[in-house]
Amino acid sequence: MREFSVPVLVDVPLSANCTDVVFQRGVDEPAAVVIRRKEGEAPGAPWTPVTAAEFRDQVAGVAKGLIAAGVEPGDRVALMSRTRYEWTVADYAIWAAGGVGVPIYETSSADQVKWILSDSGAKAAVVELASHEDAVREAMPGLGPVWRIEGGGLDELTRLGAEVTGDTLAERRSSRGGRDLATIIYTSGTTGMPKGCRLTHDNLLFTARNVSRGPLESLFDVDGRAALLFLPLAHSFARLIQIVLIETGTVLAHTPNMKNVAPDLQAFKPTFLLGVPRVFEKVYNAAEQKATSEGKGKIFHAAVDAAIAWSRAESTGGAGLGVRLKHAMFDRLVYGKLRAATGGALSAAVSGGSALGERLGHFFRGVGIEVFEGWGLTETSAPSTVNIPGANKIGTVGKPFPGVGVRIADDGEVLVRGRHVFDGYWNNERATKEAIDPEGWFHTGDVGQLDDDGYLRITGRKKEILVTAGGKNVAPAPLEDAIRAHRLISQVMVVGDDRPFIGALVTLDPEALEQWKQANGKAEVSTSDPAIVAEVQSAVDDANRTVSKAEQIKKFLILEGDLTEESGHLTPSLKVKRNVVMRDFAKQIDELYG
Known part of the structure; x- marks a missing residue:
């Protein structure tokens, strides 16, 4: 604890x-x-x-x-x-x-x-x-x-x-x-x-x-x-x-x-x-797709690497001369245009709802728009932790804000205490007693880790931990966040509970797909198009490199259409309703393991 x-x-x-x-x-x-x-x-x-x-x-x-x-x-x-x-x-x-x-x-x-x-x-x-x-x-x-x-x-x-x-x-x-x-x-x-x-x-x-x-x-x-x-x-x-x-x-x-x-x-x-992370993902993906369609993909990706390198260096003592010079060059060529697209005055943003991911966090800071990740729930009046200017540890959701305590239970669940914790559930005292223990700690249902400096890292939802048929516990969120960073991908849901291996359902971003088709000279494409499948496979491969072999995604299926709030598969804060997707796409999930 x-x-x-x-x-x-x-x-x-x-x-x-x-x-x-x-x-x-x-x-x-x-x-x-x-x-x-x-x-x-x-x-x-x-x-x-x-x-x-x-x-x-x-x-x-x-x-x-x-x-x-x-x-x-x-x-x-x-x-x-x-x-x-x-x-x-x-x-x-x-x-x-x-x-x-x-x-x-x-x-x-x-x-x-x-x-x-x-x-x-x-x-x-x-x-x-x-x-x-x-x-x-x-x-x-x-x-x-x-x-x-x-x-x-x-x-x-x-x-x-x-x-x-x-x-x-x-x-x-x-x-x-x-x-x-x-x-x-x-x-x-x-x-x-x-x-x-x-x-x-x-x-x-x-x-x-x-x-x-x-x-x-x-x-x-x-x-x-x-x-x-x-x-x-x-x-x-x-x-x-x-x-x-x-x-x-x-x-x-x-x-x-x-x-x-x-x-x-x-x-x-x-x-x-x-x-929310999806907003920042779409900003990045749109910029990447635009640069690629204009034949400036190599320059854009070089600029991305330079922004990330500069930000990482700033987190560990400051960038060297070579990194600073490259960063300054791309500031004139690329970063300034991105800032101009947001009005030219934007320098900071707060992101919450799910994990932004270290790569995007470093990218935006390198561009000159620092994103401060925070974390909390409706039951905690929204935030409980947040990164702050001058002490932004990218990849975490920050430290507790003043007046808040965070505890990691023996099973990894994140507990929170403070005057920001809600008064209870309306007309549901049983649920209130289940959520708030006698010491006043609210049991969030999220799983996470506290580092030595008090920064919190959320690793998943307690109820969403998948247990494969082989007994391996897998947190789907890190894999999903990594795959969703790809410019063509809209939503991802990792599956594998009581199954022999980990799989995933993937949907494509309609706007990004239109740009991709124009850039690749294709009037129409299907979800089985080899080039599309290869794009998704590359995103899955990148995500798989971040986890152990037993946690890696072995198969995926690209769904027709997107998961949206209108379709009933996303919450208004753009989180996937796992139980609804599991119900509506049961046949497709079975196909993954057929």
């Missing part, structure tokens, strides 16, 4: 709640720009500044409307929308009215919507589109009022609350403290129906303030800092970062349409980005 903890840096008073900063900054810095709101979704649409006073007034107006509509302290209000400005306004307005926000992914199935609404006991809902309104009405006919963003719902709420006084709002807002429930976030669930995680105002504020005023302060608390959010705000990771941005006054912007991320990056010019 190993354990590492970091002392608390910011002791948040239990009287505090998540709305305090919105209303205080509206008084202290009324003219400060805190958000830039995109007018429409078109790539060239203008960005309108929103001041602290304007944001406060809009939050207050919607909160008064919720109070007038009958929302009482502790009432649950569902929020179903893409990542956009109105999501943030509604989120803080629900808190200001004393309510509890219950986010629902806008891609959720009808069964999931019904479950979340009924299990949470939601009293009302704020939705984005007419289709969302239809979904919540059909899922819960007895649901109270539903306000639609695209139908002027927030303006309607503001008009409804016109007679609610400022004193009434202040009384309602101040009635909520750290111990009160702030939100119920339903885990996206790779198995079964999602469980509702009870997170208090203290859980969220303690996490946000100890992260932003400590290890990652230089990313936020500096003039000119700006961040673009495009991950679903229904996910705890993006939600917590939103709170960090509001707490620190970092200028925030939203991109509701993932297809517009690239042009929005160039137009908004963020200094900070939040992503």
